[in-house]
Amino acid sequence: MDLHPTVETTAEDIASMETRGAATIGAAAAAALRVQAGESDAVTPEAFRAELRVAGRRLHETRPTAVSLPNALRYVLRRMDGDEVATLRASVVKAATEFEQRLDRAQSQLGAIGANRLQDGDVVMTHCHSTDALACVEAALDQGKHLEAIVKETRPRLQGHITARALREMGVPVTLIVDNAARRYLDDADHVLVGADAIAADGSVVNKIGTSGLAVNARERGVPIVVAAQTIKLHPATMTGHTVEIEMRDEREVVSDEDRADIGDVAVENPAFDVTPPRHIDAIVTESGQFPPESIVTLMRELFGDGVAEPWVEPTNE
Numbered sequence: 001m002d003l004h005p006t007v008e009t010t011a012e013d014i015a016s017m018e019t020r021g022a023a024t025i026g027a028a029a030a031a032a033l034r035v036q037a038g039e040s041d042a043v044t045p046e047a048f049r050a051e052l053r054v055a056g057r058r059l060h061e062t063r064p065t066a067v068s069l070p071n072a073l074r075y076v077l078r079r080m081d082g083d084e085v086a087t088l089r090a091s092v093v094k095a096a097t098e099f100e101q102r103l104d105r106a107q108s109q110l111g112a113i114g115a116n117r118l119q120d121g122d123v124v125m126t127h128c129h130s131t132d133a134l135a136c137v138e139a140a141l142d143q144g145k146h147l148e149a150i151v152k153e154t155r156p157r158l159q160g161h162i163t164a165r166a167l168r169e170m171g172v173p174v175t176l177i178v179d180n181a182a183r184r185y186l187d188d189a190d191h192v193l194v195g196a197d198a199i200a201a202d203g204s205v206v207n208k209i210g211t212s213g214l215a216v217n218a219r220e221r222g223v224p225i226v227v228a229a230q231t232i233k234l235h236p237a238t239m240t241g242h243t244v245e246i247e248m249r250d251e252r253e254v255v256s257d258e259d260r261a262d263i264g265d266v267a268v269e270n271p272a273f274d275v276t277p278p279r280h281i282d283a284i285v286t287e288s289g290q291f292p293p294e295s296i297v298t299l300m301r302e303l304f305g306d307g308v309a310e311p312w313v314e315p316t317n318e
Ligand SMILES: O=C(COP(=O)(O)O)[C@H](O)[C@H](O)COP(=O)(O)O
Pocket: 017, 020, 021, 022, 023, 024, 066, 127, 128, 129, 130, 131, 132, 133, 159, 194, 195, 196, 197, 207, 208, 228, 272
């Protein structure tokens, strides 16, 4: 069975980080499933369902950490319903569209909540590029508040450059710094504002590598650190003891082949994310409200209480 080219392209773009950031990855996965369903030429319901599961697996295998990806697949594939291809197709197209609309609504809702924490004249320090975090800044600007930003460049892929450009386009004065200068510039910051790729049941936050060190420094400097994360970042499998896989990316993102030839035979490690424990986080802002990290599990149970299906996996009885 051939996957639609859009599914393959979407998967390749997620794996290569052409498409990056947890919310964007979730939206792209849902959109790809919609195309697979809409263009499917399956003639039986069984063939259609199998095709959508294969598409789900292809998308799921791209990157392991941002739980927005499996949550997007769950949302769409669990709503695949019907006894004929036409009804199955319509159900997937509807669910994928619904998912994307919910993402947009959630991001602006959490932005309005997160903006309430920001005061006129505040300086915000950012790490990586988080559309959920920037939604809070944008909402605060819409409330008439003036903000400045200290943007960490975020090696090795320099997502801070995306954030710097986005903030400049909002009219926010930006100071770009190397990651190692964060502790020094925390003295000038009123808030640290970051996003999340996954939030565990104990309130730990998985985000771009460097977040946990920034949180420790922010705590020590007395600068509040807020995580802006839609509920699709909640990781339901952690309610049953599963842990979040931290993606190890290609060493060449850290050391070019030329540099390696110069340096010689050294091991290079390139973890893309790290885990910040709840004790180093002041608040998690979601579209459903602000939570101390230790209580995020109440929201997780409310939203994902019925366990963690993996509807892209072939059912054993098939
Ligand atoms: O860690 C990253 C991106 O990592 P990468 O660049 O490796 O994908 C972002 O902070 C979160 O995904 C949240 O982003 P958003 O708020 O946009 O979902």
